[in-house]
Amino acid sequence: MTTTRHRLAGAALALTLGVLAGCSGGESVDVDGEGANGGGAGGTLNAAIGGEPDQLDPHKTSAYYSFQVLENVFDTLVEPDANLEMKPSLATKWTTSDDQLTWTFTLRDGLTFSDGSPLTSKDVKYSYDRIINEKLNNAYKFGTVKSVTAPDPATVVVELSAPTPNLLANLGGFKGVAIVQQANVESNDITTKPVGSGPFQVASYTSGDSIKLTRNDNYWGEKPKLSGVTFSFVKDPTVALQNLQSGQVQWTDNLPPQQVPALSESDDITVQRVPSSDYWYLALNQARKPYSDVNVRRAIAFALDREAITKAAKFGLATVNQTAIPRSSETWYYDYAPYNRNLDQARQLLGQAGVSGLTMDLMVTSEYPETVTAAQVIAAQLKEIGITVNIRTLDFAQWLDEQGKGNFDAFMLGWLGNVDPDEFYYAQHHSKGTFNFHKYANPAVDKLLDQARTQTDQGARKQLYDQAAKQIVDDASYIYLYNPDVVQGWSPKVSGYEARTDRAIRFRDVGLAG
Numbered sequence: 001m002t003t004t005r006h007r008l009a010g011a012a013l014a015l016t017l018g019v020l021a022g023c024s025g026g027e028s029v030d031v032d033g034e035g036a037n038g039g040g041a042g043g044t045l046n047a048a049i050g051g052e053p054d055q056l057d058p059h060k061t062s063a064y065y066s067f068q069v070l071e072n073v074f075d076t077l078v079e080p081d082a083n084l085e086m087k088p089s090l091a092t093k094w095t096t097s098d099d100q101l102t103w104t105f106t107l108r109d110g111l112t113f114s115d116g117s118p119l120t121s122k123d124v125k126y127s128y129d130r131i132i133n134e135k136l137n138n139a140y141k142f143g144t145v146k147s148v149t150a151p152d153p154a155t156v157v158v159e160l161s162a163p164t165p166n167l168l169a170n171l172g173g174f175k176g177v178a179i180v181q182q183a184n185v186e187s188n189d190i191t192t193k194p195v196g197s198g199p200f201q202v203a204s205y206t207s208g209d210s211i212k213l214t215r216n217d218n219y220w221g222e223k224p225k226l227s228g229v230t231f232s233f234v235k236d237p238t239v240a241l242q243n244l245q246s247g248q249v250q251w252t253d254n255l256p257p258q259q260v261p262a263l264s265e266s267d268d269i270t271v272q273r274v275p276s277s278d279y280w281y282l283a284l285n286q287a288r289k290p291y292s293d294v295n296v297r298r299a300i301a302f303a304l305d306r307e308a309i310t311k312a313a314k315f316g317l318a319t320v321n322q323t324a325i326p327r328s329s330e331t332w333y334y335d336y337a338p339y340n341r342n343l344d345q346a347r348q349l350l351g352q353a354g355v356s357g358l359t360m361d362l363m364v365t366s367e368y369p370e371t372v373t374a375a376q377v378i379a380a381q382l383k384e385i386g387i388t389v390n391i392r393t394l395d396f397a398q399w400l401d402e403q404g405k406g407n408f409d410a411f412m413l414g415w416l417g418n419v420d421p422d423e424f425y426y427a428q429h430h431s432k433g434t435f436n437f438h439k440y441a442n443p444a445v446d447k448l449l450d451q452a453r454t455q456t457d458q459g460a461r462k463q464l465y466d467q468a469a470k471q472i473v474d475d476a477s478y479i480y481l482y483n484p485d486v487v488q489g490w491s492p493k494v495s496g497y498e499a500r501t502d503r504a505i506r507f508r509d510v511g512l513a514g
Contacts (some may be wrong), residue, residue, distance in 0.1 A: 006417070021178045040237070042225035043312040043512045045494070046254040047505075048234040048243055050291040051367035052208065054190040054397050058178040059127070059136045061437070063396060064416050065367070067175055068253075068505045069211055069231055073114075074178030074196035077105055077156070077171050080502060084277070084419050086168040089118070090179060090220075091156070100163040100456065105156040109384070113202035121150035127179045128158075138177050141170035141432045144454060146208070148331065150429050160343040165418040165461065173419040198229045199224045199508035209233065225511040235367060243487075244269060250491040250512065257315040259368075260487055269489045272499040279321065279424070280313075280370070280414040281478040282378070287406055287439040290355045297476035299349035301339040303385045304378065310482040312377045313370040316485040324415070324424040325470050326483035327395070331458075332421045334466045338475055346385045359388045361409040367396040371412045374481070405438050414484070417502040421465045424451050429468075429477050440477040 013114060053066035058074055061067070091105040111119040128148045131138050144167075146159045160167070171177055184195040191488055192205050197356035199221065214228040232249065236242040240254040255263065256272070264271045282315040284291040284300065291297060306320045312343060322337040350356065362378065364371035372393055379389035394402065418424050427433040430449050431441035445468050452464035472478065488499045493513040500506070 011513050012431070023487065034391075042094065042227050043514065045230040045251060045507060045512055046228055046230050046232065047250040047333070047507075048240040048249040048254055050233075050235060050237070050240070050254040051396055052233040053211070056211075057180075057190045057204070058175045058194070059131055059138065059180065060191075062137050062176075062400065064503070065396070066222060066232075067417075068177070069196075069213070070175045070178065070194070070196075070452065070505050071203075072200045072229060072507055072512065073194055073202060074175045074180070075198050076128060076175065076178055078168050079172045080169075080419060082498065084502060086172050086248075089172060089510060090124075092484060094168075101160045103160070103167060104156070107156065108220055109154070110268060111197060111220055112218045112254065113184075113195050113197050113294055114218055114220055115195050117181065117183075118153075119179065119181075119197050120153040121156045121459070122153070123181065124148070124156045125150045127177070127372065130180070130185070130212070135434075137434055140430075141177060143426075163456050164428075164454060165456050165458075166422050166453065167356060169420040172504070173423065176369045176415055189337075197357075200229060203228070203245065212366050218284050219507070222266045224409040224508050225451050226507060229507050235369075237369070238426070243279070244489055244491065247491065250492075250494050250496070251488070252485075253488040255487055256260045257317050260315070260317060263489060267492075268483045269273075270494070271472050271487065271489045273317070274499050274501050276324060276416070276484055277329070277418045278414050278416040278486075278503070279324045279418075279480060279483050280318075280374075280412065281324075281480045282475070283438040283478050284318075284409060285406065285408055286439050286441075286477075287471050288409060290353055292357065292408065293352040293353045294475055295349040296355055296358075297479070299337075299346040299353070299355075299385065300382065300387070301476045301479045302342045302346040302480075303382055303387075304339070304479065305341045305381055306481055308375050309377045313374040313483055317407045317487055318482040323473060323481055324478070325418075325421060328483075332465065334469045336470055338473065339479075343384055349387060356386060357388075359390060361392055362389050363392045363394065363399060363402060363408040363411040365396045366393050367399075368413065370484075374412055405418065406437060406439070417504065419502060422449075423453045423462075425449055425465065425468055426453060426483050427474065429472050438477070440472075440475070442471060442477075445471050445477075454459050 030187050049068050051065045054063045055061050058070050075090050077091040078086045081087045094105045125148045132142045142161045144162045144164045146161050149157045181195045184190045199219045201216045202460045203212045203214045205211045212230045212231040215224050237254045237256040240252045243249045244252050269358050284297050285290045310318050310320050323334050325332045327333050365377045426449050427435040448468040455461040486499050495511040496509040
């Protein structure tokens with residue numbers, strides 16, 4: 001799963017294949033890459049986030065609240081910069097073979113985990129093999145990977161079965177593919193006491209309250225100015241704002257959306273809005289009747305007023321969209337919107353399916369309040385075509401459990417922080433996709449998604465994703481609702497922080513005035 005952001009300056013979202021810049025066949029990318037050993041006391045930044053992580057194992061969690069913390073604890077081989085172009089991180093350079101089937105990465109010198117133990121190519125191999133062999137959440141990102149080898153401590157070789165234009169995004173797009181420590185995994189401490197190589201390390205975790213990070217003095221890059229970061233779990237946006245205004249916290253992404261316009265004019269706090277790479281959607285369980293009937297799913301899609309849903313849930317801080325990729329992506333956006341609200345068409349489709357008097361369970365989570373608000377609007381709209389919606393509100397851990405078991409008629413949630421188009425579609429809509437909990441299966445879509453992830457020509461790749469997107473929308477695999485903005489606020493005492501379109505919360509360059 002995933003998040004939103006926006007910035008008053010209006011940074012444009014760039015979902016590009018720039019991840020491949022400088023990495024074509026036989027070429028290499030290099031940086032001098034060794035961070036300075038600066039730093040300073042800097043104090044502890046108090047950050048209020050909207051919910052509690054379900055766990056801190058980056059390979060197993062799918063909760064954004066977890067990744068807000070883990071962004072500061074773990075590293076990946078490469079990582080996206082502010083423009084979502086992939087840049088060096090643990091790896092300083094990489095080369096590709098002429099046939100684009102062999103990628104060779106060179107690690108930085110002297111890498112260690114936060115406990116001081118060395119981090120070598122064997123740890124990279126272990127991390128990737130763990131994801132692949134245990135079929136963990138992000139195994140789909142390694143679909144074309146034949147093998148990962150560590151010929152020497154500083155070298156990682158990835159052999160592919162087919163050219164993979166988004167390999168760098170797969171290996172560094174977010175911390176779900178972080179490099180972990182084998183001993184930390186085997187002791188099972190990774191769920192609450194993870195050991196990473198990032199700028200901070202977990203000092204304590206108090207369930208229901210907060211997670212405290214301290215500066216990692218073994219960090220390979222420039223040492224953080226902050227001595228630590230405390231993430232407190234504050235579900236109520238009004239409380240989070242009050243805490244920010246009172247100085248109890250210095251940063252939050254949990255602002256009341258209806259107050260954002262006024263807060264943006266305030267001198268007391270800094271508020272940034274940037275377009276996000278997120279999308280929010282309604283999913284219907286196709287393993288259950290009558291939602292296995294495309295006519296029923298399309299009827300629901302025709303019955304929804306997305307403008308009204310978006311206004312209620314986001315107070316104008318989002319853009320209605322009937323596909324996944326936002327309009328701000330000039331490279332990948334596909335303009336297709338067949339479901340203008342039409343109650344007569346919706347009733348006709350229900351009639352063709354032989355459905356009347358339907359009662360639908362709609363699962364939402366209190367830790368994403370917009371799902372609760374949107375569900376109320378959806379329930380009122382579907383009532384007009386004879387569908388009674390029972391809203392079931394769960395905490396996020398319960399929600400994830402029910403989703404995994406398939407115990408739902410429908411749910412609403414979002415996918416956050418996407419970089420490459422493969423991330424918008426494959427795991428969710430391929431019949432073998434890791435996150436295809438709604439059991440959608442269309443052989444034509446499978447073929448298109450398989451072809452697109454190995455197509456190196458960008459124009460041809462765009463056509464394949466457009467075709468897949470159209471079929472996914474026509475089948476109402478997901479009923480897409482909107483692309484939200486990213487909105488974050490912080491104290492004037494905070495320096496060196498910028499909101500990002502991919503929602504990565506990076507505090508490594510942040511300073512805090514006394």
